[in-house]
Amino acid sequence: WDRATRGYDWILRVRNELHYVTDRRADQLTFALQPEVARGLKYVPQKHQLASEVFMRQYFLHAENVHQAMRQVVAAAHLEKGRRRRQVLLEFPDGPHLIRTGSELRLGVSGSDRFPSSPLDMMRVYNQAQKLRLRPGEDIQNAVRSHLPLISRSWQRDSEMNRGFLKLLRRPGRVAVALRDMHSSGMLGKYLPEFGHVTRLMQYDYYHRYTTDEHTLHAIELLDEIWTNPPAGMERYRDLTYHITDPAPLFLGLLLHDTGKGLGGGHSKKGAQRAQAVCERLGLGPDKRRQVELLVRYHLLLSHLSQRRDLSDRRVAQQAAEITGDLESLSMLTLLTCADTAAVGPGVWTEWKNVLLWELYEKVHLEFLGLEAATAQEEERLAQVRNEVQQRLLELNEPGLGEPPASVAAARSWIEGHLGLLPRRYPLGASPELIARQILLSRRSAQGTPAVAFLPVPEEGYTVLLLCCPDTRGLFAKMAGTLASLDVNILGARLDTRKDGMAVDMFWISTARGDVIDDPVRLRRIGSMLEGVLQGSKSFDEVVARIDARPLAPALKNPHLSLNNEISDNCTVLEILAEDRLGLAYSMANCLTRLGLNIVFAKLSTEKTMAFDVFYLTEESGGKLPEERWPDVLSQLEQALHMPART
Template identity: 30%
Template sequence: MTELSPTQKTVQRRSKPGAWRISDIIDSRNLRVQLTAAHMDHANDRTKARQRVIDLLHGALFRGRMIAQERLEAGADGLDTANLLSAVMDEVLHALYDYTTVHVIRANNPTMGERMAVMAVGGYGRCALAPSSDVDLLFVRTYKQTAWAESVIEFMLYALWDLGLKVGHAFRTIDECIRLSKEDYTIRTAILDKRLLFGDKDVAKELDDRFDKDIVEGRAAEFVQAKLEERDRRVSREGSSRFRVEPNVKESKGGLRDLQTLFWLAKYIHGGSNFNGVLKNHVFSKSDAAIFRREARFLWTVRCHLHYVAGRAEDRLSFDLQPEIASRMGFVDKAGMSGVERFMKRYFLAAKEVGALTRILCAKLEAIEQKKPSGLLRFMPAPVPKLLDDKRFVLDAGRVSYASADAVKDDPLNLFRLFKVADKGGYDIHPNAIANARENLKELKVSYRKDPEAQELFIDVVTSKHHPGTTLKIMNETGVLGHFLPEFGRIVGQTQFNMYHHYTVDEHTIRAVEAMNDIERHVLVSEHPLATEIFPKVQHRRALYLAMLLHDTGKGQGDQQIEGAKTARGACLRLGMEPEEAELVAWLVGNHLEMSDTAQRRDISDPRTVSTFAKKVGTVERLRLLLILTVCDIRAVGPGVWNSWKGQLLRELYYATEAALRGGRADEVSVQAQIAKRATLGREALFEKIGKLPASFENLEDAYWISFETDVQAWHAETITASGGETTSAARIEKELSATQVLVFADDRARLYADLCKVLTSAGADILSARLFSTGNDKVLDVFEIQTSSGEPFCEGDPERLKFLTTALQAVAAGEKPEHELADDNFKASRRQAAFIVEPVVSIDKKASDNAIVLELSGRNRQGLMQEIANVFVNQGLSIQSAHAESYGMLVHDVFYVEAQGEDVLDEALLTKELLEVLRRGDLEAPRTPARALKRAKTSENR
């Protein structure tokens, strides 16, 4: 629930909806007297009279809005604020209408054609107006347009625009309203929310009667279908998940629009004139109505704060706004979580509740309408649900449900049996069954966590070969998953305040399980060939699935791998697993980041890297399990996070480690021997392919021959041969790796790498990796893999720009000035990125490699960073062997293998100081966010 300060809690209790009176905010009588006085004072100057009227109305509107904002900031909820803003708008509009029709365009004896009703529609019609929302008005007339009505509308609209309001308006006859409602469901929905503001009551009543008779009666089924299809399209546009970490409070799944859809459907089918009236109809149970009210108030509170903070109609809860909204709503740092993370967890718990309510009630309303017989069928008995083989369950309209409403009360294990039956039969679950599960969750006592049958049922569902992810989502919605497995319950709705993760921790976890199941069923062969190939060889399938389900349960409790291993071990033992299997799950969870870290942050051509990793893994079986777990974990982070480059690195590490483990020896000498053997095979394969190797290839170290495929090596050799052994540069798109590979062959010199980085980063390229090889005779072969900031091959589809890039690199390598400048000014920190203050980290490891010093740096990503780091290395007398870059949204994590030149002794303190200064420069240059509460993000917490 929302955490408020004691003062805010006191104010909130005093500021309950209905605690205000509009007469205390706007004195309607006095306002009209002032408007009349303005007209009389400037009777001979309509321009001055109009300006005075605008000033008076603006003052009343401003006062009302300020009071609404003050109440909100003092703790009043957002729905109360929206109601107050709507009431203020009612008073201002009514005063303007009276002034217009009495003093400006008066109709002394109105004809039938001059009868008009002014109605609020849309959200304003529901008496819910957000601070910066449009004011939607419908001017209704009985006959064709008259000069009087046209003049009244024109005067009012221009006045409203002068007040700075965004006004949506339509001027229609009753017949036009009915006709357009039949043709357009958006118009039908808007008119469904109609509310008379002022004007002719008879005209408004006639529209009400015609709308009910011609539009509502007998058309509920088509309206339900249309609104559900509309919802599906909206959800698809917003990403099909209610757990995206920058949600749209209004449009995202689980947001206000879902609640509005429920409201419309219930009102259309069962009636109700206002918010409370609709919630009292029999579609909503008492608990459903309570959930609806509670979450509507919370989401409206978030939305109103958003509008005030942004100063516009902003409904996207972006990273730069989240800390400020959290602060305004009273969320503070507590129990290892920042205030903003606690606020977002509350938001996602609300979205979860709205999602469950929507799923249940929409499906219920749809089923009710579909079951209503038409024609002669209405005299036939309704179809009876079909009993399944397990007599405790029935198939109702293709959905599995309980045969008895008391099924869960009679036997709480029927909660799990429901999910197992649905999963095994491939059935959807009936909304009545979901509602039953939610309402009777308390029947599943804590003691059932140790019940052998409950444990078996639960594990069967989690490790199903059908579609466990689908079932787990429903289990999560109903609360069964978190209730039975409290370790998972702690991460429900949990977020990490960074730009890397796209979903909440629970949503990410379930998506990872889905990905694992897809790999097992050979659905993702083209994207994950190795994981698909080795899955049938896995001997501990159950442990793998449970490790995936539990892999992030340590987040928010310290070191996520250490804490996760503890929680996973405890959960597995409680689930009745044997200690050996529980230890395997704990090991996988405790090491689930190791393979990705090693592959992406270490030089996997270095024998010590492979040896160290192989010793940690221990067996080929663990290696297989870890590879699959790693692939699914990365894939489930969000769209675009997985790419072929990461896949290639993981495959290289897997094959090198597997060879070491199969050989029975994982020591460095044995690994070096294997690398030498692979290098010999690589040389032979290239010789066979091209016939003759360039002289510069004779002295290339083993690392080169195991780092690239033969086709790539052939391209390198042909490029160097064509240059006659002179300085050259070339590039080509590697679509399979989602990267562009660039090679530079040149004379070695001190600042060569830094100068090349300057050209690449100035052009806007992200350097994924750089591998530097000596070819003898003071020549070097540098190979870069580069991407765009969005993870695409750099310059893909732009061969001319790629040519300019290689020309510039060749010129710089030769010590000349490039003919073409490729500066990219688009790489700037956004306000979203500026919401994060990144704590830079530098570590120096002299034991990770025999031949190099390993430097790890993390900080804010920005243009030119790699070049500045390279300059520091040059100044410190360090030469670079290889570089490996990894980005997490606004964060970058770079690893360099360097060696000291000559007999210089490395000054670690000075090197660290200079590197930290470079990394901190990114935060100093970033635009500041207006947020009052900022999270200091550390790289270790953002993975």
């Protein structure tokens, strides 16, 4: 109660400071106000942490203490009622006597002073609760909290204790609940100090919204779901679990994947070093240690490659295959990537990222099968895609797309004609639904007229924009500028050009507020404007001049830009990490066009309010950018990032 009282007093002081800072009755500690309140309460930066991060860590500590006290009050209120319910005595020969009351597990003897004093008994209690699908009651949680000092370094290395912990990780579907209960009592951070280090760790940027420990536990909850009852859109990831002989390294790797945070830069490498120490204490064998260390060190690899690289370049899959080494490790890393990405926050895991990650997984999987088997499996997959596209072609009959084929033979002819003009990666990296729509659209554009169509996806919060038109220099800049002038935000893009010179592009778009665009009137206006600009009947300069010229808000982190001539055989790769804003894609594309550079391939993605954009570039005459041009290119791009998006 002393901790709860101190916590409540601290929260009231924060509330008062909020009133001083805002000069009104403001009771919401918003993201933007946190630095000011931290300064007002005299918080100062510490090693590797901003003052606001130190302040927010204290906030979560005090809030948890108040929350625990309230839980005890509620538990006490229900205790008498629980005594009148049927109680079942559970006697374990190697542990404490426990009572099952409803859905809770309680101590057979009340009072934390009678709780078995061995940390091993604490681990057994959580194992029994998990095994019986029960939650430990508040009396057990309080007893564990009062006995946390007993968990010494020797207990962290105790073989029987460690076997009990690994048992928790070997019950997929119930791992997150057990770990969350251990975390709530403080035992998880005490037993694994590496995880204790990131408890209530807040990172002050526009990307992270949860504390590191909460994000990790949420990711483990998602992995549990994928294993037993996959959420919509993640069903195929369950097949990857069949390649995993022991789930413990995967769940342990996910638990430890962010433990290098709060230690300065390079959290993946530092986390891998900490994971090695944990594996050594737990007594894992060399193969399992390698898996855990790999998962932590490379937990960003697959998202990075899938979202920022041209997957038609076989070197990308070969790199991932070389790092993962075998199908089991690849399956583990793919599952971890899926859960980790989706746990960042609502709307971060999109169908576009889903398609990209799965495409990369399949390509790396083929590398393990060998050339002959890989070719056969890829041909099988291509045949399946063709069949699904054919079925959709015959079914589609929507205004604006064009007439569907009159027969199966015509559908097959259209499919072969379209796919034969595109890179081999094209049908493997797009859904049959979008391919079918793009085939119909391309026939509308066959005479050189731009054609645009839309597919709203309300459940994901975005709309897919499909474009077919003759490819010209500056096409992407015109598209991005026109969309920005209409208050349309580009979340992602996939650019392809057929051998006959037709651009067949896909854009994932939303409103400036991040909502799906599904109003038919607005979609018609967007389509009409795009087609008019691209065919020259509307002035592009006049369209772009509509973009709001308000100055940019100060960025929390400086934008990061880099050029690389080693990633691709034929192109220079530009990577941009910057705070997202309406018109950002246009600013970049317009600058590149003015510099006389061709955009051969692009991948744009947005997570929270951060944009991750990648452009594959060549000189106007072809070939990579010579390094002596790099300083000027980067300088002009940086200037464009801080200017209103106008021509």
